[in-house]
Amino acid sequence: MRLVxxxxxxxxxxxxxxxxxxxxxxxxxxxxxxxxxxxxxPSGSGKSTLMNLLGCLDIASHxxxxxxxxxxxxxxxxxxxxxxxxxxxxxxxxxxxxxxxSALANVELPLIYGRVGRGERRxxxxxxLESVGLAGRADHQPQELSGGQQQRVAIARALVTNPTLVLxxxxxxxxxNESTDDILDLFDDLAAEGKTIVIITHEDHVAARARRVxxxxxxxxxxxxxNGDARAKNTAVLA
Amino acid sequence: MSLFEILVSAFRGxxxxxxxxxxxxxxxMIGVASVILLLAVGNGSAQEVKSxxxxxxxxxxxxxxxxxxxxxxxxxxxxxxxxxxxxxxAVSDALASAGLGHVxxxxxxxxxxxxxxxxxxxxxxxxxxxxxxxxxxVGTSGVGTGAAFTEADVAASEKVAVIGQTxxxxxxxxxxxxxESVTIDGTPFTITGVLENQSSTGTTDANSVVIAPxxxxxxxxxxxxxxxxxxxxxxxxxSVDAAEGEIEVMxxxxxxxxxxxxxxxxxxQSSLLETQEESADxxxxxxxxxxxxxxxxxxxxxxxxxxxSVTERTKEIGIRKALGATRGAILGQFxxxxxxxxxxxxxxxxxxxxIGANYEIYGTQPVVxxxxxxxxxGVSVAIGxxxxxxxxxxxxxxxxxxxxxxx
Numbered sequence: 204m205r206l207v208x209x210x211x212x213x214x215x216x217x218x219x220x221x222x223x224x225x226x227x228x229x230x231x232x233x234x235x236x237x238x239x240x241x242x243x244x245p246s247g248s249g250k251s252t253l254m255n256l257l258g259c260l261d262i263a264s265h266x267x268x269x270x271x272x273x274x275x276x277x278x279x280x281x282x283x284x285x286x287x288x289x290x291x292x293x294x295x296x297x298x299x300x301x302x303x304x305s306a307l308a309n310v311e312l313p314l315i316y317g318r319v320g321r322g323e324r325r326x327x328x329x330x331x332l333e334s335v336g337l338a339g340r341a342d343h344q345p346q347e348l349s350g351g352q353q354q355r356v357a358i359a360r361a362l363v364t365n366p367t368l369v370l371x372x373x374x375x376x377x378x379x380n381e382s383t384d385d386i387l388d389l390f391d392d393l394a395a396e397g398k399t400i401v402i403i404t405h406e407d408h409v410a411a412r413a414r415r416v417x418x419x420x421x422x423x424x425x426x427x428x429x430n431g432d433a434r435a436k437n438t439a440v441l442a
Numbered sequence: 443m444s445l446f447e448i449l450v451s452a453f454r455g456x457x458x459x460x461x462x463x464x465x466x467x468x469x470x471m472i473g474v475a476s477v478i479l480l481l482a483v484g485n486g487s488a489q490e491v492k493s494x495x496x497x498x499x500x501x502x503x504x505x506x507x508x509x510x511x512x513x514x515x516x517x518x519x520x521x522x523x524x525x526x527x528x529x530x531x532a533v534s535d536a537l538a539s540a541g542l543g544h545v546x547x548x549x550x551x552x553x554x555x556x557x558x559x560x561x562x563x564x565x566x567x568x569x570x571x572x573x574x575x576x577x578x579x580v581g582t583s584g585v586g587t588g589a590a591f592t593e594a595d596v597a598a599s600e601k602v603a604v605i606g607q608t609x610x611x612x613x614x615x616x617x618x619x620x621x622e623s624v625t626i627d628g629t630p631f632t633i634t635g636v637l638e639n640q641s642s643t644g645t646t647d648a649n650s651v652v653i654a655p656x657x658x659x660x661x662x663x664x665x666x667x668x669x670x671x672x673x674x675x676x677x678x679x680x681s682v683d684a685a686e687g688e689i690e691v692m693x694x695x696x697x698x699x700x701x702x703x704x705x706x707x708x709x710x711q712s713s714l715l716e717t718q719e720e721s722a723d724x725x726x727x728x729x730x731x732x733x734x735x736x737x738x739x740x741x742x743x744x745x746x747x748x749x750x751s752v753t754e755r756t757k758e759i760g761i762r763k764a765l766g767a768t769r770g771a772i773l774g775q776f777x778x779x780x781x782x783x784x785x786x787x788x789x790x791x792x793x794x795x796x797i798g799a800n801y802e803i804y805g806t807q808p809v810v811x812x813x814x815x816x817x818x819x820g821v822s823v824a825i826g827x828x829x830x831x832x833x834x835x836x837x838x839x840x841x842x843x844x845x846x847x848x849x
Contacts (some may be wrong), residue, residue, distance in 0.1 A: 299757070302758075313766055360765070
């Protein structure tokens with residue numbers, strides 16, 4: 204199958220010399236198109252660092268990262284912006300909708316940066332809101348929506364560009380149980396449609412929905428297994 | 443993203459924090475309003491000088507007798523001067539009949555200050571001007587009611603006079619002055635006309651004046667001999683300099699002197715006023731500079747507010763970058779906001795200035811310069827862009843992960 208993500212011996216080091224911190228100490232990872240992957244790990248394990256690298260928000264200090272065929276390390280700042288716009292749909296723990304802009308305007312935003320014409324933008328943004336069940340809330344501002352509704356707007360925003368990769372960082376961390384289930388159901392639907400999803404979480408019940416679960420600890424991948432598969436595919440590279 | 447959408451989104455950014463935006467915008471508004479208004483005040487005073495020029499008659503050249511101790515009036519001059527060195531009626535006539543190509547007319551004047559009385563009222567310190575009938579054709583000293591005296595009156599030294607409006611109403615508060623008699627220093631004069639309203643320049647009231655035939659004024663008050671002033675009209679305003687040259691040569695010949703030893707001075711009214719106009723213009727520039735400084739201060743306020751806005755909206759910048767905003771897109775967004783802020787301030791400033799220009803400021807009616815409005819608006823947008831560049835560049839240069847981490 205086609206590879207969406209390909210990480211080869213990726214390391215992330217912050218600072219220099221004695222004070223340097225090795226947040227990632229060598230990650231090898233491939234994700235195929237259509238896969239639904241959960242990355243787990245306790246806080247401080249390096250999973251947020253990994254999320255930033257996967258989302259092209261940061262560049263790895265060492266190693267190669269290829270996203271949908273782009274060699275990320277070789278891209279300029281503007282090219283990275285284009286890759287983020289075209290290839291990645293972000294979903295954040297704190298929703299990160301822009302205040303004082305309607306749900307529709309928030310969903311339109313990535314299309315604006317992608318230079319999609321006004322008319323098409325409207326149509327696509329409305330369709331995306333409808334797909335998350337918020338067609339009736341298009342003109343509401345974020346502060347007028349519940350947490351679960353805000354996260355659904357954020358999902359619509361992530362999907363509207365039809366990205367190669369949906370990247371979610373603790374998407375249910377700020378939600379109550381009922382909303383969490385709604386959002387996770389939505390992810391299940393997306394996975395069923397063939398979207399490639401990488402979800403970063405520290406909650407087992409969230410990871411349980413994924414097809415594949417990767418565990419990170421202390422900057423290294425310690426576990427990589429398929430859910431429901433008794434034989435854990437342990438690919439941990441122990442230093 | 444169309445220009446309209448950029449403006450709409452910039453407007454939304456500006457209205458997000460209304461109080462702060464309004465305060466910043468007021469800085470620009472005050473700056474723009476003061477630029478337009480102070481330029482208008484300067485322009486207004488320049489225009490007043492210009493209208494003074496046209497009321498004096500741009501073609502007029504004045505020759506004044508000098509070197510006589512000055513300022514003492516014609517009486518002293520006539521007694522003190524040696525006959526061949528002073529400008530006399532004969533010199534004036536010779537000048538008028540010399541056939542100078544650029545000279546249209548020569549009007550001699552003598553003047554003094556005396557008490558004028560009607561049968562009931564007296565008016566002290568009235569300036570008495572003795573001149574020829576040509577006086578009423580030079581400049582704008584036209585006769586309002588009645589008639590001017592004639593050349594025949596001058597030749598016959600008739601006791602007739604034309605008086606100013608103020609004097610007429612002072613001496614004859616109840617009725618018309620026409621045909622009435624006034625006594626000047628014991629000599630009775632018949633009033634043939636009243637002058638049109640004269641615009642006063644300086645401290646003397648141009649409407650409190652008696653104008654009588656030069657021969658009569660000399661005979662009764664100043665004595666024969668010297669003429670204090672010659673008003674010379676050039677054929678047209680372009681010939682003023684040429685006429686001035688001709689007069690100078692001719693006068694030196696008639697008086698037997700050179701320019702260095704001249705007992706007279708030639709002044710050209712329009713060139714004198716041009717100097718005044720120039721100083722009025724530099725006054726305008728000075729006012730403009732002062733106002734521009736206040737606009738600059740307003741601009742610094744814009745930088746300050748945009749910096750605060752960028753800091754406050756770090757998270758938003760991070761989100762936008764995560765969604766694929768390029769450096770240029772963020773830069774454009776914040777520049778558009780700064781420009782919208784200053785443009786709004788500029789528009790309000792123009793409105794304020796136009797309202798303010800309806801009122802007289804320190805005795806000057808402001809006249810708004812046509813170019814100052816588009817200029818002030820353009821400058822206010824330019825200030826937004828200029829003073830917004832630094833905050834916008836800071837926003838654009840933020841790294842997405844750091845920006846996203848902001849609370």
